[in-house]
Amino acid sequence: MNPGIVSNAQDLSSPMELARQIELRRRVQASGYMLLFAMAITGTMAAIALSDNEILRASVLLAIAATVLGSYVAIHKVGLSRLTPVLVGLLLLALYFYLLLSGGVNNTGLMWAVTLVPGFINLYGYRAGTGTLLAMGAATALILFYPEFPGLTAEYDTTYRARFLAVFVALTVLTALLDSSRQQTQQLLQRLTLELETRASTDALTGLLNRREAYREISKLESRDPKQAGRYTVLIGDLDNFKTINDQFGHAFGDRVLQDVAWVLQQNTRVGDLVSRWGGEEFLILLPNTDLEGGSFLAEKLREKVEALSDTYPHQVQISISFGVAEGSPHEQPHSRLLADADAKMYRAKHDGRNRVVAA
Numbered sequence: 001m002n003p004g005i006v007s008n009a010q011d012l013s014s015p016m017e018l019a020r021q022i023e024l025r026r027r028v029q030a031s032g033y034m035l036l037f038a039m040a041i042t043g044t045m046a047a048i049a050l051s052d053n054e055i056l057r058a059s060v061l062l063a064i065a066a067t068v069l070g071s072y073v074a075i076h077k078v079g080l081s082r083l084t085p086v087l088v089g090l091l092l093l094a095l096y097f098y099l100l101l102s103g104g105v106n107n108t109g110l111m112w113a114v115t116l117v118p119g120f121i122n123l124y125g126y127r128a129g130t131g132t133l134l135a136m137g138a139a140t141a142l143i144l145f146y147p148e149f150p151g152l153t154a155e156y157d158t159t160y161r162a163r164f165l166a167v168f169v170a171l172t173v174l175t176a177l178l179d180s181s182r183q184q185t186q187q188l189l190q191r192l193t194l195e196l197e198t199r200a201s202t203d204a205l206t207g208l209l210n211r212r213e214a215y216r217e218i219s220k221l222e223s224r225d226p227k228q229a230g231r232y233t234v235l236i237g238d239l240d241n242f243k244t245i246n247d248q249f250g251h252a253f254g255d256r257v258l259q260d261v262a263w264v265l266q267q268n269t270r271v272g273d274l275v276s277r278w279g280g281e282e283f284l285i286l287l288p289n290t291d292l293e294g295g296s297f298l299a300e301k302l303r304e305k306v307e308a309l310s311d312t313y314p315h316q317v318q319i320s321i322s323f324g325v326a327e328g329s330p331h332e333q334p335h336s337r338l339l340a341d342a343d344a345k346m347y348r349a350k351h352d353g354r355n356r357v358v359a360a
């Protein structure tokens, strides 16, 4: 397969999208294998027909082998396309019906139908694959048992026809069952992957995205095309005197405060904004397409909302947060400097008395 296909798939960030791309790649790869197989069969038949001096049959088979070879080259040029398995399936069906009607070489044409069973189920999955194969079996039965079917030049005796159909149906059912169990395992693995990805990207206590995810999002913003991307702003907020709160009311109460603050931050930001738990009692909020003024305005609003939480607890407790605000722009300054800037401003807010926003 084209090595580019692999790296494309690995660039995708969502694990589900990645799984879909891997499945498509598998189907395109299976299409390639089936074409190689078909080419080997028709090529061999053409050689046998040629040695038997059956020039017309050999020419037709050679033309088919050449078409199959052309298709093989074409799917490598096109790369990952959802149309590939469909077109390859149609080509193989055309080849199959030609072999069925003509008998191929020495009346062996019909026999090759069995190779399509694992092939089609691999290409289309067990549901669509079984449907296609059963339709193909029904069409075959019609051709074989309809009296004097037009175009049928091969001669198959009645017992052979019936046995062939029985074997074909049994093989289809067996392969479909095996593939359905393989697919169930694959779906289970996909669910597990998603679950692990969620666990790896979220903070267990607050449900917010964690530091790793926040970094990833900042890097994405940073690498956007500067012509299309707007500026963005980062807020770093740190709860004030949180150690005292823990010491006075216990760790469990501290945890509850962290959860409540996380909720307040999320409820008061827009859908495209990203709220993350940056560290212990520290939060990072990323605001795409927002300048320093907009970011400062939001930070002040969040500061007030967090302060208002103080009245919601049975204890006499002062909850507050200090914010540092910094503005970034794609390709202008590395995010490490932007984060250091926001962090330094947050420490200035602490130094200036806490419960405030420093943006300038």
Ligand SMILES: Nc1nc2c(ncn2[C@@H]2O[C@H](COP(=O)(O)OP(=O)(O)OP(=O)(O)O)[C@@H](O)[C@H]2O)c(=O)[nH]1
Binding pocket: 205, 238, 239, 240, 241, 242, 243, 244, 246, 250, 251, 252, 253, 254, 255, 258, 279, 280, 281, 350, 354
């Ligand atoms: N309950 C709880 N406490 C945490 C968690 N993560 C960090 N902390 C506590 O947060 C406290 C942070 O203390 P400091 O870094 O001294 O900061 P502070 O007391 O908030 O003081 P200033 O930041 O200067 O206002 C520490 O006591 C940590 O143990 C957590 O998940 N749950």
